[in-house]
Amino acid sequence: MSKVSFLNPLNSMNLRQKTLLLIVIIVLVLITIFISSYSIDTTNMVTNFALRNQAPSFEHLFGTDWLGRDMFSRTIKGLGLSIMIGAIASILSSFVAMIMAFISSINKYGDLVMSWLIDFFSSIPHLLLLIMISLCLGKGAWGVIIGVAFTHWTSLARVLRVEIKEINTSEFVNLARKLGKGNLWVAKEHILPLVVTQIVVGTLLIFPHAIMHEASITFLGFGLSPHEPAIGIILSESMKYLTMGDWWLAFFPGAALLVVVLLFDILGEEIEKLLDPTKAQK
Amino acid sequence: MYLNANNISFSYRKNKPILKNISISIPDNKVIGLMGDSGSGKSTLCKVISGYLNNYTGTITIDNELIDKTGYCPAQLIFQHPEKTMNPKWKMHKVLSESWNPPQELKDTFGLKEGWMNRWPSELSGGELQRFSILRALNPNTKFIIADEISTMLDTVTQVQIWDSLIDYCKKNKIGILAVSHDKELLEVIADNIVLFNDINKL
Numbered sequence: 001m002s003k004v005s006f007l008n009p010l011n012s013m014n015l016r017q018k019t020l021l022l023i024v025i026i027v028l029v030l031i032t033i034f035i036s037s038y039s040i041d042t043t044n045m046v047t048n049f050a051l052r053n054q055a056p057s058f059e060h061l062f063g064t065d066w067l068g069r070d071m072f073s074r075t076i077k078g079l080g081l082s083i084m085i086g087a088i089a090s091i092l093s094s095f096v097a098m099i100m101a102f103i104s105s106i107n108k109y110g111d112l113v114m115s116w117l118i119d120f121f122s123s124i125p126h127l128l129l130l131i132m133i134s135l136c137l138g139k140g141a142w143g144v145i146i147g148v149a150f151t152h153w154t155s156l157a158r159v160l161r162v163e164i165k166e167i168n169t170s171e172f173v174n175l176a177r178k179l180g181k182g183n184l185w186v187a188k189e190h191i192l193p194l195v196v197t198q199i200v201v202g203t204l205l206i207f208p209h210a211i212m213h214e215a216s217i218t219f220l221g222f223g224l225s226p227h228e229p230a231i232g233i234i235l236s237e238s239m240k241y242l243t244m245g246d247w248w249l250a251f252f253p254g255a256a257l258l259v260v261v262l263l264f265d266i267l268g269e270e271i272e273k274l275l276d277p278t279k280a281q282k
Numbered sequence: 283m284y285l286n287a288n289n290i291s292f293s294y295r296k297n298k299p300i301l302k303n304i305s306i307s308i309p310d311n312k313v314i315g316l317m318g319d320s321g322s323g324k325s326t327l328c329k330v331i332s333g334y335l336n337n338y339t340g341t342i343t344i345d346n347e348l349i350d351k352t353g354y355c356p357a358q359l360i361f362q363h364p365e366k367t368m369n370p371k372w373k374m375h376k377v378l379s380e381s382w383n384p385p386q387e388l389k390d391t392f393g394l395k396e397g398w399m400n401r402w403p404s405e406l407s408g409g410e411l412q413r414f415s416i417l418r419a420l421n422p423n424t425k426f427i428i429a430d431e432i433s434t435m436l437d438t439v440t441q442v443q444i445w446d447s448l449i450d451y452c453k454k455n456k457i458g459i460l461a462v463s464h465d466k467e468l469l470e471v472i473a474d475n476i477v478l479f480n481d482i483n484k485l
């Protein structure tokens with residue numbers, strides 16, 4: 001036992017430090033992907049028929065496509081775009097959730113309308129609503145972003161609504177009001193600090209959904225335009241070549257996308273553990 | 283100055299009245315003890331008087347003027363369970379200063395240790411938290427203290443000590459006290475008059 005912990009520094013760390021380490025590693029990986037997608041050398045992404053349809057090698061880690069473009073560079077570019085769209089969509093989505101939760105806390109009519117809206121939006125299949133919104137907004141990145149934002153605010157809004165209601169009826173808020181404190185004080189000093197964890201974690205947990213939805217509706221042709229270096233575009237283009245045995249065209253971009261999605265998922269859970277230690281013990 | 287509750291009736295659910303036409307008067311220079319069995323409605327009356335419950339009939343006045351429902355309430359309630367009256371994510375100095383910043387000697391009188399100020403509510407005992415909630419209620423705008431079983435979690439010696447400090451402060455500052463308890467012996471020591479809840483709560 002003691003020998004193992006001597007050899008392995010991870011064993012001597014407590015749970016909190018391990019969580020923190022994991023978070024830092026994931027964030028670094030994601031930032032590296034994002035930055036390299038903008039700084040990557042694009043010369044190997046131009047059409048070069050001499051290099052077409054090459055299987056993965058040390059020169060071209062993910063192989064090349066039917067135009068001789070390096071698939072590794074294309075994948076990194078695509079991931080960068082996914083992260084960017086995911087970030088904007090998640091943050092926008094949380095904003096919608098916060099506004100909705102705020103409206104429902106004003107009075108019982110606001111609450112009634114809001115619970116109805118939450119039920120309504122969560123009863124429609126996400127993909128269907130997303131495609132409709134995206135189509136209405138003329139496809140493109142903003143169509144996807146707004147589509148994701150307006151389909152994914154419900155779960156966070158539901159959590160916030162319950163939480164705010166509970167805080168608003170708590171004895172410490174009632175007492176603050178008897179001390180003459182107004183709505184602004186209660187919102188800023190009591191409610192916000194108590195729900196900030198949920199907001200941060202909620203935003204992070206929308207991320208993987210945003211990325212997957214963007215890729216899937218782009219794949220289906222309702223999302224980003226074919227000129228964009230998106231993973232969804234890469235995957236749908238690759239379909240034609242899969243039957244010819246060029247498996248790497250879809251495999252690596254798809255797997256990379258799943259890894260990024262998974263990283264965001266783990267990140268959300270680990271940050272929740274860090275900010276709310278009572279949940280970590282479960 | 284007098285706080286008068288006149289003909290107060292209240293029920294949580296229809297046809298189950300808890301308070302039945304209660305009238306009680308609290309002068310600003312006295313400690314009125316209110317005694318009654320548990321479950322009889324003492325805490326409910328305290329909440330009505332200090333503005334925490336609204337759907338009652340009757341009036342609550344200070345010197346014949348209705349208490350303003352917004353702003354600082356001159357009748358401050360001290361709860362039986364202090365831990366629920368404090369934001370769990372606030373340190374104790376913030377909990378206290380939400381009401382006011384009492385002078386150091388007053389903190390000493392109520393036994394607030396300097397080291398407690400930077401702790402979270404979960405890091406103090408019920409008795410320690412209760413000292414904070416008592417001091418928090420002594421804001422200079424307070425005219426009446428409604429003390430609802432505030433010393434049940436304290437040992438007898440501390441109980442006497444805290445009540446002495448509280449009564450001393452209130453007599454000096456002309457703050458009236460309604461002291462609610464089921465403990466006859468305690469009320470006999472601290473109260474100027476004792477009112478039996480069952481005597482005032484009947485039609």
Ligand SMILES: Nc1ncnc2c1ncn2[C@@H]1O[C@H](COP(=O)(O)OP(=O)(O)O)[C@@H](O)[C@H]1O
Nearest residue numbers: 294295300318319320321322323324325326327
């Ligand atoms: N929020 C509430 N909703 C419904 N009934 C309540 C509520 N609070 C108290 N009661 C009921 O009102 C009665 C009086 O309670 P309470 O005022 O706490 O009595 P006491 O303080 O004298 O022990 C009890 O029967 C209790 O069950």
Ligand SMILES: [Mg+2]
Nearest residue numbers: 324325430431
């Ligand atoms: Mg009670």
